[in-house]
Amino acid sequence: MKVKKPRPVNLDLQTIRFPLPAIASILHRVSGVITFVSVAILLWLLSISLSSPEGFASAASIADSFFVKFILWGVLTALFYHIVVGVRHLLMDMGYFEEMETGIASTKVSFVIVAVLSVFAGGLVW
Numbered sequence: 855m856k857v858k859k860p861r862p863v864n865l866d867l868q869t870i871r872f873p874l875p876a877i878a879s880i881l882h883r884v885s886g887v888i889t890f891v892s893v894a895i896l897l898w899l900l901s902i903s904l905s906s907p908e909g910f911a912s913a914a915s916i917a918d919s920f921f922v923k924f925i926l927w928g929v930l931t932a933l934f935y936h937i938v939v940g941v942r943h944l945l946m947d948m949g950y951f952e953e954m955e956t957g958i959a960s961t962k963v964s965f966v967i968v969a970v971l972s973v974f975a976g977g978l979v980w
């Protein structure tokens with residue numbers, strides 16, 4: 855079929871403005887992937903720590919560096935983000951927050967909850 859008038863096409867990602875719920879959705883997928891990868895690493899660390907008293911000591915020394923603590927904090931923040939925004943997603947599946955205004959408001963509330971939990975995660979790690 856031939857289109858008479860060419861339709862406007864904008865594939866330049868740098869000029870597309872995403873609404874806040876769209877950004878939250880993309881980050882939710884990213885946080886899911888981070889959680890998926892980190893589960894394997896955390897299980898490996900757990901198995902070392904449970905293997906023997908020496909194993910526990912070496913797992914504790916691995917987790918003692920600033921770099922590893924920073925990664926652990928990031929992993930916990932990604933997990934909290936995934937859970938909080940995931941619950942919001944499930945509420946949307948039930949029919950809540952489907953309009954643009956409530957969608958944006960619930961996204962902002964989710965971000966604030968995640969920020970608080972992220973500070974809490976920092977307290978746990980350090």
Ligand code: HEM
Nearest residue numbers: 882883886887889890891893936937938939940941943944
């Ligand atoms: C080890 C734990 C978890 C892992 C590795 C994980 C991983 C993922 C990944 C990779 C996705 C993206 C799928 C996609 O966008 O195609 C996803 C989606 C989702 N996750 Fe998780 N997840 C975990 C725990 C949870 C928890 C505790 C919740 C609780 C609310 C949750 C809620 C959701 C929801 C609602 C979606 C669908 C989002 C959508 O349809 O766009 N997840 N998860």
